[in-house]
Structure formats: C-alpha cells, structure tokens
Amino acid sequence: MTNTTTSYMGLKLKNPIIVSSSGLTDTLGNIIDLEANGAGAVVVKSLFEEEILMDAEDNMNKMQATGFIYPETFEYFDYDEISDPVGDYLKLIADAKAKVKIPVIASINCVTANKWPDFAKRIQDAGADGIELNIFPLSSDPDRTAEENDQLYFDIINSVTSLVTIPVSVKISSYHAALSNFIKRLSQTPIKGIVLFNRYYRPDIDINTFEYTTTNVLSTPAEMALPLRWISIMSGRVSNDLCASTGVHNSEGLVKQLLAGAKAVQVCSAIYRNGPSHIREMLDGLQRWMKEHGFDNIDAFRGKMSQVHSHNPTAMERVQFMQIFNKRGKGSKG
Numbered sequence: 001m002t003n004t005t006t007s008y009m010g011l012k013l014k015n016p017i018i019v020s021s022s023g024l025t026d027t028l029g030n031i032i033d034l035e036a037n038g039a040g041a042v043v044v045k046s047l048f049e050e051e052i053l054m055d056a057e058d059n060m061n062k063m064q065a066t067g068f069i070y071p072e073t074f075e076y077f078d079y080d081e082i083s084d085p086v087g088d089y090l091k092l093i094a095d096a097k098a099k100v101k102i103p104v105i106a107s108i109n110c111v112t113a114n115k116w117p118d119f120a121k122r123i124q125d126a127g128a129d130g131i132e133l134n135i136f137p138l139s140s141d142p143d144r145t146a147e148e149n150d151q152l153y154f155d156i157i158n159s160v161t162s163l164v165t166i167p168v169s170v171k172i173s174s175y176h177a178a179l180s181n182f183i184k185r186l187s188q189t190p191i192k193g194i195v196l197f198n199r200y201y202r203p204d205i206d207i208n209t210f211e212y213t214t215t216n217v218l219s220t221p222a223e224m225a226l227p228l229r230w231i232s233i234m235s236g237r238v239s240n241d242l243c244a245s246t247g248v249h250n251s252e253g254l255v256k257q258l259l260a261g262a263k264a265v266q267v268c269s270a271i272y273r274n275g276p277s278h279i280r281e282m283l284d285g286l287q288r289w290m291k292e293h294g295f296d297n298i299d300a301f302r303g304k305m306s307q308v309h310s311h312n313p314t315a316m317e318r319v320q321f322m323q324i325f326n327k328r329g330k331g332s333k334g
C-alpha cells in the first residue's frame with residue numbers, strides 16, 4: 001500500500017489534494033461531500049475584508065443608535081452577543097470542524113492591514129486549522145510602486161500572525177517584480193505556507209454590447225506550467241511549504257507539482273468540471289504512478305525535479321529556450 005500522507009503548514013494531510021477556496025467549499029454539505037470523495041483538506045470560500053468591516057460598522061451603528069454602548073467600551077464588548085452576518089462564516093467553520101476530520105482552512109481576501117485583522121482571532125476561536133490570506137493588492141494603480149504593493153503583504157502578515165497561533169499561509173499572484181526575491185522575503189516571515197498562484201478572472205469585451213464580460217472562469221491544464229516553474233525554482237530555497245494552485249486538473253499534474261517540490265496542490269476548476277469524484281480519480285492515478293515507479297511514500301520523490309541544484313535557474317531556463325529556438329530555426333530551413 002502506498003502512503004500518500006503529507007504535511008502542509010504543519011498540518012497532517014492524508015493526501016496532498018486540497019480543495020481550493022471557492023463555491024465548492026462554501027457549505028457544510030459540500031465540505032462533507034469533498035471529504036467523502038477523498039479530499040486531503042479544504043480551504044473554505046473567502047470572506048472579504050469589506051464584509052468584515054461592514055459587519056463591524058453595522059454592529060457599532062446599531063449599538064450607538066440604541067444608546068446601548070459608549071464608544072469607549074467597544075473594546076470590552078462581546079460582539080458574539082448581537083446579530084452578526086459574519087457569524088455565518090464562523091458557524092460554517094465550527095460546523096465543518098464538528099463534522100469532518102480533514103483540516104479546514106479559512107480564507108480571507110484582503111487589500112489592507114487596517115482594522116479587520118482582529119477577526120483572524122475569531123476564526124481561530126471558531127476552530128479553523130489554519131488561515132489562508134488571499135491578498136489582493138491594487139497593482140493596476142500606476143501611482144503605487146512595487147515596493148508599496150509588496151509591503152502590503154508584510155503588513156497584513158505581521159498583523160495576522162501576531163494575533164493567532166494557528167498556521168497562516170498566503171496565496172499570492174504571479175504579478176510581482178522580482179518574484180523569487182519576494183517569495184524569499186515572504187519565507188522570512190512567520191507564515192507557514194505559500195500558495196502559488198492565485199488566478200484572477202480574465203476580462204473580455206463583448207464587441208456588440210460594448211460591455212466588459214468575464215471569460216474562462218475555469219482554468220485549463222496548460223496553465224499549470226506557471227506554478228510548476230515557480231515551485232520548481234523556489235522549493236528547496238525557502239523553508240515554508242509551497243502549495244501549487246492553478247491548472248492542476250489530473251493525477252499527472254499532481255505528480256508533476258510534487259516532483260517540482262510542492263507539499264500539496266489545490267484543485268478547483270477540475271472539480272467544478274468533473275464533480276467531487278474527480279478527487280478519487282486523481283488519487284488513484286497518484287497511487288498507480290507511485291507503484292509503477294517504486295515510491296512507497298511522497299517524500300521519496302517530492303522535489304526530485306526541483307531546480308535547487310542549479311546555481312542559476314533563470315540562466316538554465318534561458319539555455320533551454322535557446323536550444324528550442326535553435327531547433328526550430330534549423331527545422332524551418334530544412
């Protein structure tokens with residue numbers, strides 16, 4: 001029997017397939033179903049910073065309007081005792097923890113380090129095994145520098161990790177100047193995991209209605225090349241656990257990310273397309289491949305194809321690119 005257990009951000013997973021934060025993980029029924037189909041862990045659908053702040057503001061307004069509380073006493077007030085829309089999220093986490101054995105990781109989508117980080121403590125109190133921060137800087141703002149955008153990550157990470165003891169990970173986009181240096185600096189913070197990469201919605205234009213639309217909401221397997229490259233470059237260079245996300249659609253993709261050095265993978269589009277039973281198929285494929293190649297546990301091959309032994313991976317990639325380019329050139333002449 002092959003052993004597919006792995007550890008990710010200090011959590012023990014029965015296998016490396018984590019269902020990504022999405023509509024797939026936003027109800028208790030779905031989470032139970034995902035566990036029954038073999039998921040190693042789930043990341044619950046993100047709660048947005050704006051929702052947390054609106055909720056807090058709403059509660060304060062209600063309390064002030066009724067003369068129920070003086071502003072100075074806010075910090076002593078037990079927010080749980082009044083109506084709390086965000087409570088649905090906390091309840092989902094608490095209910096999921098009561099019903100499933102796999103790790104349940106909460107997710108917060110945030111754009112600032114202001115006011116909301118205290119909420120992370122409530123997530124911990126609800127029983128979450130970890131928190132994934134989906135930090136969404138406004139890199140489209142031409143007045144913000146790369147340093148300012150990067151600093152946002154460090155401010156949020158420092159705030160949240162100073163408040164909770166459960167492991168915290170960060171899900172990043174690939175849109176960063178000096179990406180490997182950024183990942184290295186992230187690895188020097190108290191975060192335990194880095195998810196490479198988030199995938200933003202792709203915009204499109206309807207040329208008849210002159211409207212912006214959303215296209216390709218789900219990824220394709222070809223998109224896996226981007227996290228594969230960066231997991232391969234960074235694993236072995238950072239001490240945090242790396243988790244591959246975007247384009248992992250089948251057992252082959254899973255094996256490739258593990259070979260590159262991922263501790264786990266996150267899967268979303270493939271489950272939207274094929275249903276939760278796809279998790280079992282991916283696991284069967286992983287076990288078949290491990291048997292064929294004589295690996296009885298994941299650590300026996302994890303990171304085997306990482307670029308850690310290459311002194312300068314970018315230069316190595318350039319050499320590969322030159323080789324392909326030269327072959328094409330010869331082919332077209334002949």
Ligand SMILES: Cc1cc2nc3c(=O)[nH]c(=O)nc-3n(C[C@H](O)[C@H](O)[C@H](O)COP(=O)(O)O)c2cc1C
Binds near residue numbers: 022023109171199267
């Ligand atoms: C319908 C849908 C909803 C999503 N919601 C969230 C979310 O709430 N939080 C988040 O961090 N990512 C969210 N994502 C992104 C996924 O977690 C994942 O990063 C992305 O789809 C890439 O993985 P994939 O190629 O396996 O789909 C969502 C994706 C989809 C398709």
